[in-house]
Structure formats: C-alpha cells, structure tokens
Amino acid sequence: MHIGPTTLILTISMTIGVIAGFVMHRSDYCVTGMFRDAIMFHHTFMLRALLLQIVITMILFEILRQTGTLPFYPFPLLGKPSLANIMGGVVFGIGMVLAGGCVVGTLYKMGAGSVTSFFAFLGLIFGSGLYPEIHPQWANIVKTTSISEAITLPQLLAINPLVMVVAVAIPAIILFSRWHRQQLWGKEAVVAGYLQPWKAACILTLLGAVSYILLGMPLGISTTYTKIAAITETLIIPEHAESLAYFKGVPLNIYNQLLNTPLHGGAGPAIDSLWDIQFPLIIGITIGSTFSAMLLGEFSVRYKVPGKQILTAFLGGTIMGFGARMSSGCNIWHLMGGIPIFAISSLLFVIGLSVGTWIGAKILFRILTGQHNCSCR
Amino acid sequence: MKTASDKPNEIVIDTRGQVCPSTLLVTLQNLNLHKNALKEGRTILRIMTDHRHSTATIPNAVRNMGYEVVVNKQKGYYEIIVGLSIPSPEQS
Numbered sequence: 156m157h158i159g160p161t162t163l164i165l166t167i168s169m170t171i172g173v174i175a176g177f178v179m180h181r182s183d184y185c186v187t188g189m190f191r192d193a194i195m196f197h198h199t200f201m202l203r204a205l206l207l208q209i210v211i212t213m214i215l216f217e218i219l220r221q222t223g224t225l226p227f228y229p230f231p232l233l234g235k236p237s238l239a240n241i242m243g244g245v246v247f248g249i250g251m252v253l254a255g256g257c258v259v260g261t262l263y264k265m266g267a268g269s270v271t272s273f274f275a276f277l278g279l280i281f282g283s284g285l286y287p288e289i290h291p292q293w294a295n296i297v298k299t300t301s302i303s304e305a306i307t308l309p310q311l312l313a314i315n316p317l318v319m320v321v322a323v324a325i326p327a328i329i330l331f332s333r334w335h336r337q338q339l340w341g342k343e344a345v346v347a348g349y350l351q352p353w354k355a356a357c358i359l360t361l362l363g364a365v366s367y368i369l370l371g372m373p374l375g376i377s378t379t380y381t382k383i384a385a386i387t388e389t390l391i392i393p394e395h396a397e398s399l400a401y402f403k404g405v406p407l408n409i410y411n412q413l414l415n416t417p418l419h420g421g422a423g424p425a426i427d428s429l430w431d432i433q434f435p436l437i438i439g440i441t442i443g444s445t446f447s448a449m450l451l452g453e454f455s456v457r458y459k460v461p462g463k464q465i466l467t468a469f470l471g472g473t474i475m476g477f478g479a480r481m482s483s484g485c486n487i488w489h490l491m492g493g494i495p496i497f498a499i500s501s502l503l504f505v506i507g508l509s510v511g512t513w514i515g516a517k518i519l520f521r522i523l524t525g526q527h528n529c530s531c532r
Numbered sequence: 533m534k535t536a537s538d539k540p541n542e543i544v545i546d547t548r549g550q551v552c553p554s555t556l557l558v559t560l561q562n563l564n565l566h567k568n569a570l571k572e573g574r575t576i577l578r579i580m581t582d583h584r585h586s587t588a589t590i591p592n593a594v595r596n597m598g599y600e601v602v603v604n605k606q607k608g609y610y611e612i613i614v615g616l617s618i619p620s621p622e623q624s
Contacts, residue, residue, distance in 0.1 A: 183585040188552055195553065198589065255551035268582075271551045345603040346587045346610070455582060455608035457549030464551045523557050 160416035164431045167369050171362045172439015173446070175374075178358050179263045180444040181350035186486055187251045187260050190512040195520070200342060203334060204352035205490065210327045212360045212373075213495035217320040219364065229306050229496055230372040231409050234483045236499035238300035239293070241507040243482025248511020250478050251486065252519050253471025254278065258377050258485040259440060261472065266444030268456040271468040278472020283377065284384025285473070286480035287401035287422070293481060308497035319497055347451045363491050370432055371411050371418060373492030377485035378422050379433035380476055385424040396424065422480075467522055471515075482507070540573060540615060546580045548609050555579065555586040560593065563614070570599070576615030580606075587612065 178184065182204075189205050192198040219225045234240075251257045254275035256264050261279060264272035286293075305311035309319050334340060340353045363373045381401075388396035396402060402423035409418050420429030448454035479485040482504045484493070489508075493501025520526070543562060547555040559579055569575040579590065587610050591601040594614045602618050604611045 185552070185585070188585065192553065192589075196556070196589070196593075201585075270549055342588060344588060345591075346584045347605055349584075453582065453584075453608060455548070457582070460549045460551075464554070468551055519551075520557070523551075523554050524561055526561075 160411070160414040161431055163414055164370065164428070165435050167365075168432050168435035169439045171366055171374070172436040173443035174439075175259075175359060175362055175436075176263050176266055176440035176443025176445075177447045178350060178355045178443075179259070179440070180267055180447040181348055182352045182355035184352060184355045184359070185256055185260045185264075186490065187255065187257045187512075190248070190509065191252050191516050191519075194509075194513050195516045200339070201352055203339065204356045206327075207331065207353055208356035208360050209490060209494050210324060210331070211357065212363055212491060213320055214324055215360060215364050216367065216495050217317060219368065220316070224368055226368070226371050226412060227409065229498060230367065230492065232372060232375070232406055232483070233306050233493060233498050234297075234500050235304060235306060236302050236503055237297045238302065238503070239297040240482045240500045240503035241510075243478050243480075244504040244507020244509075245478075245511040245514070246481055246507075247475055247478030247486065247504075248508040248513075249515040249518070250282070250471050250473070250475025250511075252512055252515025253467050253522075254475050255468055255471065257487065258380070258475065258479065259487050262437060262440040263444035266441040267448040268445075268454050270456060270458055270460055271464055274465050275468040275472035275475075278469040278474075279380050279476040280383050280387070280472075281469075282473035282476025282478075283380035283480060284388060284476075286381065286477050287385075287399045290399070290401040290480075303499060306498060306500070308499055308502070311499065316497065347453070348447070359491065367492075369413060371409055372432075373488070374436065375484060375488040375492065376433045376436050377476070377479040377488065378420075378429055379437060381422040381480060382424065382430055382434075385422060389424040463522065467519070478511075540619065541569070541575045542578050543575055544578045544580070548580055548582045550583075552583060552585070553589075555581040555583050556589050556593070559586075559590055559612075559614070563594065563597065563599075570615060573616040576613055576618060579612040579614070580609055581612065582609045584610070586610070590614070 186205065189201040193202045220228050254261060256272055256275060258279060261272045261275045265276050303311055309316040341351045367373045385396060385402050405419055405421040407418055407420040407429055411418050418428035420427035445454060486508060489501035489504045543566060545558055545562060547558055562577055566575055587603050590612050591603065594601050599614050599616060600618045602613045
C-alpha cells in the first residue's frame, strides 16, 4: 500500500499532538502559568521545567545539527529581528494571561472540558483574523524597527553556534545539578496520574526534535488560527477575504527531502502544507488532553462560570491571537524552537512576553478579586 | 453550609470551570477575610476546583500559614479543605 506524503505529515503531526496534549494535561504544563505565577506569586517551580526544556532542546538541536540530521538551519519561517517583536511579545503576554492559557495551553484545557478556554480558543481565531486588517501598516513598522539582517545571535556575532551552546549549557547544567541537590525538580503530588514537569519537559523536547527532523521545523500552530479565520471569512465575506494581502503570502516554501515532497503554505484560506502540519496538532493536543482527563475521571464541562470571566477569556484570546501575528509566531514557536537556536526575534519576543505577563497579571488580579493592589503573596 | 455545633462552620469556595489562577486568588482572599475565625478554629474552607495545579499550590501556601490541609479527589474535581484542625473525613 502506498502512503502519500500528505497522509504521512498528517499522521506524524496528529501523533505528536496527541502525545503533547496528554503529557501537558498530566503535568499541567501551562506556559502562561509558569510566567504568571513567577510574577504574581513568586512560584518558580514550573518555570524551572521550561528552562530545562529550552536548554536540553538547545543541546539536542546542536547535536542534530552537528550530525547533519537537521534539514534546515535556522529553520524556515523565522523572521529577521525587529523591535516589533518586543511589542508583539507584550501584546501576546497580556492576552495569554487574560485567556488563562497560551495557544497550546488553551487547547489542553479546552480538551479537559474548560468552557473559559473554549471561549479563549474562539478569541484566538478572532484575533488572528483581525491582524490581517492592519498587516500592511504593521509590516511597515517591522521594517522600520528592523535591527539586523542576521536571524540568529551566532550569525550576528559570526561565531559557530556550538560555542554559544557550550557557553550556555555549562552554567545551566551546573545550575540544574544544584537544583537537583536541593531537590527542587520534583514535588509530592496528591493529584491523580501526575507527571513531574521535568519529565514533560523531556518528552516535549523529543517531540520538538521529531517535528524538526521529519517536518522541517519545530512545533508551531498559531498560523493555522489565522487560516481558520481566513476560511471562515472566505465563506462569509469572500470579497473582503480576497482583498487582504496577508492571505496571499506564501512564507513557507521548502523541499522536504525526507518525505520527498515540496512544502508550501501561508496564512490564507488554502488547505496547504502549513495546514497539514499544524491543524492535526491543534486537534491532537485537544483530544490527547480529553483522553488523559477521561482516563482519570476528570473530564467535566462546567457552564456555571461568571460571565465576566468568559468575556475576559475571549478578549484575552483575541489579544493573544493578534499578538502572535504581530511577532510572527507564538510563545511555543519562540520559546521551544527559536530560543534554543538563539533566534534574535525570539529573544526579543520573550523580553516583551515577560513585560506583557506582568501587565496582564495586574489586570487579571483586578478582574478576579476586585482589588487594586496585588497583595497576593 | 453545615452549622452543627460540634463541627466548625464551613465556607465553600467553588471555582470549578473558572480561569486560572482564580482558585488560588479567591482562596487567599478568603483566608485573609476570615482570618480570625479560621485561626480560632471556628470555620474551615472547603474549596472545589478542577484546576489540578491548585492541589499543590494551595496546600503549600496554607501550610506556611500554619493551617492543616486535606485534598480529596471527587468525581470530576478536587476538594481541598483548609483549617486549623480538619474534622474527620466525611462521606460524600
């Protein structure tokens, strides 16, 4: 039986998605929570797992690069750095805190039955669809605030990425082993079926590497939110959708040697390679989490949620979707893909993300408690 | 609310389905609001949440304040009881 490349791509992505969703639900691997709780409550337990994931991804990607296993380096769709990345990060950070989860966290929470995350999901699509309306203006800002032609830091400094990987990995490993001696990696869990976050970090690193090797790039999903909006717009207001330049771009244009097929795609309404890679991830993460929650008897849909929170989640999703397009990628793309290869745009995005999280936490605290001063510790 | 004389009065917090970190924030708010009654053992908090992470963050926070805490898995959610001394487990 002949299996075509599209079927293979769909199967690979779906498998990655289901495993990721299952793992994230088990360890509550919420990137939004990691940043937010570090700022709001000074809880850094989960942020440590993210740091571990970034460092081991960095080491693994470098090993793969050295052995010639990576099809592209840097990977496709990474933009040139611009100060606009910081602004996009700020907007994204505010949005993800209000939404109660990032582009992926929203999916695994929705998969476990969260109604607020479902509204955040709708907001994500709405916000991703709003961005193309101002894309020409924003593209100008990106161009005028551009800071370098180099995509990564090693390119900018004209050094071998290996040097930088070693320079970061050695102090990181020393720090990690200190945390190990202080027993800071694991925690006693009363929750059923708990997966320690450091294990989730390792599994997600492997999934990112599998995606990079087989599909040509690490995990990313946010362009497909725009695509879903584009498809919806084409059905409702076809003339308007047709007029938007953003829907016409085809930024993905590579040849996948391994699967022996060209990969083309963009944010427009076409069912292209980007859709084949990302859409199964969206579905997979959601059902992987549903599966995990059901096995634990924890799947439950609760509608009795304050309307204010539903609205906040929707608006948060909208802001986050918009922010992801402003910075050409979401937190997963930048943190788990870009940062490990020292992409400058990703480093700038994370600076913005941290500021945005702080602003978002202030706003959310007010919404949830009705108080102005964050006396939450 | 149960008000039997041999049992502490209880304050029920139901944050099921709510956005994160609602559970922790509302719990901390109630701990502050009912501090005297809690410290004198006149009341306990019964928190109902479907937020898995809260089963770790709330016990951590309240133990540091000198309270006892018990987490029970219920059908589709977790129940976290916080108080000076927690009455013997109830069947629910």
